[in-house]
Amino acid sequence: MKTGLVWFRNDLRVRDNSSLYKAVSTNNKVIAVFCFDPRLFNLNQYGFRKTEVYRTKFLLESVVELKENLAKLNITLLIYLSRPEQILPEIIKDHCVDTVYLQKEWTREEMIVSESVRTELNEIKVGWIESYDQFLFHPDDIPFDKQEIPKVFTVFRKGCEKLVVVRPETSMKPLSPDNLLINLTEIPSLRMLGFNDFPVDSRTAFPFLGGENQVLQRIEDYFWNSKNISFYKKTRNGLVGTEYSSKLSAWLANGSISPRTIYHQVMNYEAQVEKNQSTYWLVFELIWRDFFKYISLKHGDDLFKIDGILHKEYSWSKNKESVNRWIHGETEEPFVNANMIELYHTGWMSNRGRQNVASYFAKELRLDWRIGAAYFESLLIDFDVHSNYGNWQYVAGVGNDPRDRKFNIKLQSERYDPKNKFQNLWLQPTLF
Structure with a gap:
């Protein structure tokens, strides 16, 4: 009997999630954990909260949908308002976890948290499997070594477009209902995280809710219902309203959707509706996003x-x-x-x-x-x-x-x- 634990961070989705896929594929039992780390809501060195109320509310909405979607796979999401290093070792011990699965991070603060968890595990022997899961072009597939990432975006883009095939999405079947745990944990409120709720400004260009279901509906609306993606290149420099751009960046940022899912949706649209400069330009922007991730991977703390x-x-x-x-x-x-x-x-x-x-x-x-x-x-x-x-x-x-x-x-x-x-x-x- 093997037990896997999926530690969710900035990968708040069920569809095309490498850590979840690996856990479900290789374990009899799978549990999931998400921690609202109090450090994310503290003041930084410049006097700003690291995460203000807008992204916090979007995060809460995203975790609500993650919990619901995992439940459909008969996987329990345990949720804590705590530092991961204070919670995860206890869960790993209590549930006799064999392997922890998580998204690979490489920026300083995220790595400190990961290493703190591993340090606190002490003598507990547990497998630790990290997956690069934020990219359109997987690091194992690109035609550049990490330290040889081009300085110029165009060189990076052309090299990847020519030689890299975007990987297919992963999917999985539900586990047995026996996999579910009694779950006494709850998603914290905005107030518990130190915020007051707020009315959404009627003028906002981003009135959307967080979560995997929400972003899939946004794709349905922006691609298939309105076909606004066909005009993206012409409208993307707009300033007013919800439709001048795809607005997918917020869901991408917390991992409610993978760039691969968006890419394959664009490919489907091009095959079924039309292919033009605008449809390409959405992929072009995903490549820019990849480029900055690779620059960060190459240069480390110099980014800050x-x-x-x-x-x-x-x-x-x-x-x-x-x-x-x-x-x-x-x-x-x-x-x-x-x-x-x-x-x-x-x-x-x-x-x-x-x-x-x-x-x-x-x-x-x-x-x-x-x-x-x-x-x-x-x-x-x-x-x-x-x-x-x-x-x-x-x-x-x-x-x-x-x-x-x-x-x-x-x-x-x-x-x-x-x-x-x-x-x-x-x-x-x-x-x-």
């Missing part, structure tokens, strides 16, 4: 250092007054202000907005880009550590852009918000 992966030194300021004016939308640029106010009230900002406010922060105000990145980490529903810090380095001139460009905010505003529709939506008095 002020001189970045290029080791370029600039004179950065930490002026609190300037930072606060940026946060509260009180700069000299209305377009920046509108985007920052949107973020403050919704936890969302468009891709076009993010590039502009980050460029303004780093290139015009010359503020320490890590402060801006940490603020994004706190507020954004779709925060992904690799994409967030990779993009901030890119914009700040210490990452993957040797040209060190900066955005002309006024021209950007005129081009992407010519009638001030977006700015008028958010630049209203007494919002703060």
